[in-house]
Amino acid sequence: MRAVAERDNSLEGLAPNHESGQESDQVSGQQSGPSKAEKPDDKPDKKLAVETGEGLEGESEQQADDAELVDAARAGDQLAFERLYRRHQGRTMALCWRMCGGNDTLAAELVQDAFVRAWQKLHLFRGEAKFTTWLHRLTVNVVLSDRRIRMRQVAREQPLESAPEAGMTPSLGLDADLEAAIAKLPERARTVLVLHDVEGMKHTEIAELADMAVGTSKAQLHRARRLLREWLNE
Amino acid sequence: MSSKDPNGPSIGTEQDDEQHAEAALLRRLAALPKEREVGADLWPAIAQRLEPVARPPAAAPVSERRWSLRSAVAAMAVAGLASMLLNLSGESPQPAVGGNLPMLSASAEIEYSGALQDLLPLTVSAGTPAPGTPLADFEQSLAIVRDAAVAVRVALERDPQSRYLNSMLTSLQHRELNVLKEMARHADDTIAGSTT
Numbered sequence: 081m082r083a084v085a086e087r088d089n090s091l092e093g094l095a096p097n098h099e100s101g102q103e104s105d106q107v108s109g110q111q112s113g114p115s116k117a118e119k120p121d122d123k124p125d126k127k128l129a130v131e132t133g134e135g136l137e138g139e140s141e142q143q144a145d146d147a148e149l150v151d152a153a154r155a156g157d158q159l160a161f162e163r164l165y166r167r168h169q170g171r172t173m174a175l176c177w178r179m180c181g182g183n184d185t186l187a188a189e190l191v192q193d194a195f196v197r198a199w200q201k202l203h204l205f206r207g208e209a210k211f212t213t214w215l216h217r218l219t220v221n222v223v224l225s226d227r228r229i230r231m232r233q234v235a236r237e238q239p240l241e242s243a244p245e246a247g248m249t250p251s252l253g254l255d256a257d258l259e260a261a262i263a264k265l266p267e268r269a270r271t272v273l274v275l276h277d278v279e280g281m282k283h284t285e286i287a288e289l290a291d292m293a294v295g296t297s298k299a300q301l302h303r304a305r306r307l308l309r310e311w312l313n314e
Numbered sequence: 315m316s317s318k319d320p321n322g323p324s325i326g327t328e329q330d331d332e333q334h335a336e337a338a339l340l341r342r343l344a345a346l347p348k349e350r351e352v353g354a355d356l357w358p359a360i361a362q363r364l365e366p367v368a369r370p371p372a373a374a375p376v377s378e379r380r381w382s383l384r385s386a387v388a389a390m391a392v393a394g395l396a397s398m399l400l401n402l403s404g405e406s407p408q409p410a411v412g413g414n415l416p417m418l419s420a421s422a423e424i425e426y427s428g429a430l431q432d433l434l435p436l437t438v439s440a441g442t443p444a445p446g447t448p449l450a451d452f453e454q455s456l457a458i459v460r461d462a463a464v465a466v467r468v469a470l471e472r473d474p475q476s477r478y479l480n481s482m483l484t485s486l487q488h489r490e491l492n493v494l495k496e497m498a499r500h501a502d503d504t505i506a507g508s509t510t
Contacts, residue, residue: 158364159485162357169356170349177350184353192356196363258342277343309335 142167146211154202161202165195168212172219178274179223182263190226194219220275220289227267261311265304272297273304361481426487430494452497459490 146167152160172194177187198218205214262270271290275281276297281289283297290297463486470479 156366157485157489158361159482159489161364162361165357165360169352173352174348174350187350188352188354188356191352192360192363195356195360199364255342255346258346273343277340278346278348305336305339309339312339313335 143210147207150202150205150207150211153199154205161195161199164198164211168215169195171212172215175216175219175274175279176223178259178262178278179220179271180227181265181267181270182259190219190223193226194222197222216279217285217289224271224290257312258308261308264311265307268292269300269304269307272300273308276301277305358477426491429491449497452493455493456490456497459486459493462486463490 146164149160149164149167153164169191172191173187176190176194177184180186180190194215198215201218205211262273265273268290272286275286275289276283283294283301286292286297287294292300463483466479466483466486470476470483473479
């Protein structure tokens with residue numbers, strides 16, 4: 081059993097802002113306003129919402145339902161929390177599975193950890209953002225914390241360069257080639273690519289969650305996309 | 315997926331090709347499924363790791379001295395039942411398989427009925443609550459929980475082995491007893507307030 085409470089929890093109280101549309105990727109020293117070349121990186125979430133056909137009406141209904149369930153769960157109602165789990169398990173699983181390189185077993189453990197952590201931290205959810213957004217950020221945090229722990233363990237046992245990517249399972253999605261290529265990416269590049277291009281997060285959020293500079297996040301994304309194009313063209 | 319021409323494209327065409335390849339890649343990434351089926355049901359393992367949430371201070375009794383013996387006994391009954399229910403819904407020493415579930419549920423029902431008998435007399439003394447009062451809210455909560463429990467029982471008659479339905483019923487019973495406990499506390503505080 082994983083010790084969830086021991087993990088880094090610095091981000092749970094934060095209200096995510098990538099849905100408010102107010103965030104920019106500006107940080108001190110960064111260029112103000114996106115250049116033409118950066119444009120595809122800056123608005124992935126809206127594009128995703130359109131392409132995946134997520135209806136706004138259904139979404140707001142679910143948001144209202146989520147709010148009721150969250151209130152009940154905060155008061156200790158495990159049945160309400162179970163409903164939240166059933167509702168969000170698929171998306172949480174997809175995120176964990178991709179972030180950990182297609183390892184089903186590890187992804188399942190991380191999903192459990194994420195929901196246990198969500199239960200523990202539910203009182204910190206202020207309701208300013210959607211529950212899904214909050215849960216998503218919390219899940220990313222759980223995955224990255226787990227990775228840091230594993231990296232430290234691996235570093236003690238053997239050099240990182242020779243660390244095997246154990247337990248990787250072939251992807252079974254519709255775009256199996258692409259899923260397999262994503263799983264093959266180096267961890268940091270994969271993290272940024274999944275969070276930015278699949279999950280629709282901004283570089284500033286990714287940088288904050290993954291404890292890296294915004295410029296590093298952009299560089300990792302560029303690297304990930306280049307590697308994917310190379311591998312998929314072979 | 316690439317539209318790259320292997321027969322020596324010009325520089326401008328190469329840039330176009332790269333942009334097209336990048337755009338195609340982004341489309342494929344955006345089209346990846348946002349959900350993934352979870353192989354096994356992870357909820358039982360998660361539920362075992364969930365610790366009870368502490369009630370907010372507002373729900374605490376006004377004064378320890380006002381806590382009557384009757385309510386204390388009722389609280390102990392609820393605590394005992396809660397502990398037993400947790401054992402049932404969690405990993406029991408002998409895992410429930412197949413036909414064991416109804417038997418376990420029957421024993422839970424007996425405990426539940428016992429706790430109800432302890433608690434109900436403490437709550438009926440308040441009489442019919444006026445609308446908008448805390449007691450009316452309690453009554454409304456009770457009605458909701460009991461309606462849900464009735465629905466679950468109906469479903470259980472069709473599928474008595476369902477671990478999910480049994481877990482739901484257990485949770486609802488737990489919730490009903492919690493509401494009753496709060497009602498008893500409230501009635502106690504009201505009585506104590508009127509006598510001081």
